[in-house]
Amino acid sequence: MTAKRAIGRHDSVPDKIRRHRGLLLVISIPIVLITLVILLMPGTTSEYALNGGGGADSKKYAVIFDAGSSGSRVHVYCFDKNLDLVPLENELELFLQLKPGLSAYPNDPRQSANSLVTLLDKAEDSVPNELRPKTHVRVGATAGLRALGHEASENILQAVRELLKDRSRLKTEANAVTVLDGTQEGSYQWVTINYLLKTLGKPYSETVGVVDLGGGSVQMAYAISEKDAATAPKPLQGEDSYVREMYLKGRKYFLYVHSYLHYGLLAARAEILKVSEGSNNPCIVTGYDGTYKYGGTAFKAAASPSGASVDECKRVALKALKVIDSVCTHMKCTFGGVWNGGGGGGQKNMFVASFFFDRAAEAGFVDPSQPVATVRPADFEKAASQACNMKMGEGKTKFPRVEEDNLPYLCLDLVYQYTLLVDGFGLKPSQTITLVKKVKYGEHAVEAAWPLGSAIEAVSSL
Numbered sequence: 001m002t003a004k005r006a007i008g009r010h011d012s013v014p015d016k017i018r019r020h021r022g023l024l025l026v027i028s029i030p031i032v033l034i035t036l037v038i039l040l041m042p043g044t045t046s047e048y049a050l051n052g053g054g055g056a057d058s059k060k061y062a063v064i065f066d067a068g069s070s071g072s073r074v075h076v077y078c079f080d081k082n083l084d085l086v087p088l089e090n091e092l093e094l095f096l097q098l099k100p101g102l103s104a105y106p107n108d109p110r111q112s113a114n115s116l117v118t119l120l121d122k123a124e125d126s127v128p129n130e131l132r133p134k135t136h137v138r139v140g141a142t143a144g145l146r147a148l149g150h151e152a153s154e155n156i157l158q159a160v161r162e163l164l165k166d167r168s169r170l171k172t173e174a175n176a177v178t179v180l181d182g183t184q185e186g187s188y189q190w191v192t193i194n195y196l197l198k199t200l201g202k203p204y205s206e207t208v209g210v211v212d213l214g215g216g217s218v219q220m221a222y223a224i225s226e227k228d229a230a231t232a233p234k235p236l237q238g239e240d241s242y243v244r245e246m247y248l249k250g251r252k253y254f255l256y257v258h259s260y261l262h263y264g265l266l267a268a269r270a271e272i273l274k275v276s277e278g279s280n281n282p283c284i285v286t287g288y289d290g291t292y293k294y295g296g297t298a299f300k301a302a303a304s305p306s307g308a309s310v311d312e313c314k315r316v317a318l319k320a321l322k323v324i325d326s327v328c329t330h331m332k333c334t335f336g337g338v339w340n341g342g343g344g345g346g347q348k349n350m351f352v353a354s355f356f357f358d359r360a361a362e363a364g365f366v367d368p369s370q371p372v373a374t375v376r377p378a379d380f381e382k383a384a385s386q387a388c389n390m391k392m393g394e395g396k397t398k399f400p401r402v403e404e405d406n407l408p409y410l411c412l413d414l415v416y417q418y419t420l421l422v423d424g425f426g427l428k429p430s431q432t433i434t435l436v437k438k439v440k441y442g443e444h445a446v447e448a449a450w451p452l453g454s455a456i457e458a459v460s461s462l
């Protein structure tokens with residue numbers, strides 16, 4: 001024992017290395033290999049530390065642009081060292097919006113980018129001067145730019161990058177200005193809602209599922225068990241994988257996410273009008289004869305002489321949704337050959353956002369001054385019956401909250417929303433769901449939109 005220790009004490013470091021080199025080699029090869037595998041893994045795993053960092057008094061701001069298909073919005077958030085949201089002035093976020101979105105200028109990238117100037121200036125003004133160079137700015141474009149195609153959208157994004165460089169002192173990481181893929185958009189939305197509800201870190205079955213009905217696309221996301229995640233089918237060609245792994249508040253989640261391009265509410269109008277191809281459509285409110293423009297194309301939108309009909313409109317909506325599909329004989333599908341994720345506890349409580357809330361409010365069965373409302377899919381069907389039975393001239397008195405441009409499509413929108421929830425996503429007509437515009441967080445309410453999820457990722461990775 002003593003002798004051994006004496007030898008050990010007099011060994012020099014290079015001697016030790018030489019003596020143990022075999023052992024060192026055996027230990028280091030797997031470490032190097034594992035590190036390489038982790039570094040080269042495709043980006044399906046997200047890790048947001050969500051445990052703060054930085055100095056004791058450090059506040060972190062994030063500026064996130066939501067370049068949506070129907071409008072552009074900016075959100076500015078401020079987080080404390082625990083990554084809790086803290087107020088900027090009187091609210092928990094600065095939120096500004098304008099219409100139209102970037103995709104309304106497909107041939108003029110400079111003008112498209114310049115449409116963000118007022119939002120950018122106001123957002124930057126709300127960040128303390130000394131923190132601006134440290135504050136991340138991100139621009140996430142969704143369905144509008146996705147549908148424009150690579151070249152046109154890349155030109156617009158490049159113009160936005162130049163605008164940020166020339167006009168702003170905020171920090172732009174590589175990939176700060178991008179078209180989000182639908183899975184990213186859906187998972188950010190899930191993080192936003194569950195962060196605000198403080199369910200992150202709890203077992204997956206205690207989290208809530210989300211549906212976000214935009215103008216161009218619709219996303220569904222909910223946490224599933226590891227076992228179900230392992231059975232996920234391969235996605236259709238060109239689509240993102242169904243499951244994303246995420247580490248949040250010390251827990252690993254398997255998130256089922258899917259985004260359906262062309263099935264946002266405004267895009268779905270076009271799909272439904274395409275089914276009747278240039279002739280009358282049973283979803284158009286009685287007495288209306290006009291055209292509907294979407295994505296640079298005009299569609300005939302004319303009521304049938306016998307008027308609109310819920311049942312006939314449902315049939316057309318089902319055709320547009322492609323609910324019956326040959327791919328779905330060996331797995332449970334939503335629609336269009338898409339796996340439904342298997343259901344489970346993470347889908348028990350559904351928080352349904354954007355146009356679901358907006359249309360329910362316009363149709364009058366939800367109070368727009370409240371941040372959330374509990375409804376059932378059947379409420380959309382009931383409102384649809386009334387909308388499909390009215391004449392154009394009665395619209396203003398029967399549905400005083402409906403915007404004039406939406407009136408001819410009220411029957412269509414409500415039937416589509418019902419069909420999407422029940423026949424598409426497989427919810428029961430009587431299941432209670434939460435329509436959400438904002439989520440209460442302490443005394444304040446925060447917009448129920450994906451940019452908060454993106455902000456959390458940005459400040460966690462600083």
Ligand SMILES: O=c1[nH]cnc2c1ncn2[C@@H]1O[C@H](COP(=O)(O)OP(=O)(O)O)[C@@H](O)[C@H]1O
Binds near residue numbers: 073264358437
């Ligand atoms: O921050 C938000 N709070 C609440 N609703 C939002 C917010 N951002 C977008 N929306 C809603 O999203 C819908 C428009 O979708 P959008 O233009 O984002 O299409 P996309 O997501 O398909 O690109 C509208 O119903 C609008 O009220």
Ligand SMILES: [Ca+2]
Binds near residue numbers: 069
């Ligand atoms: Ca959106």
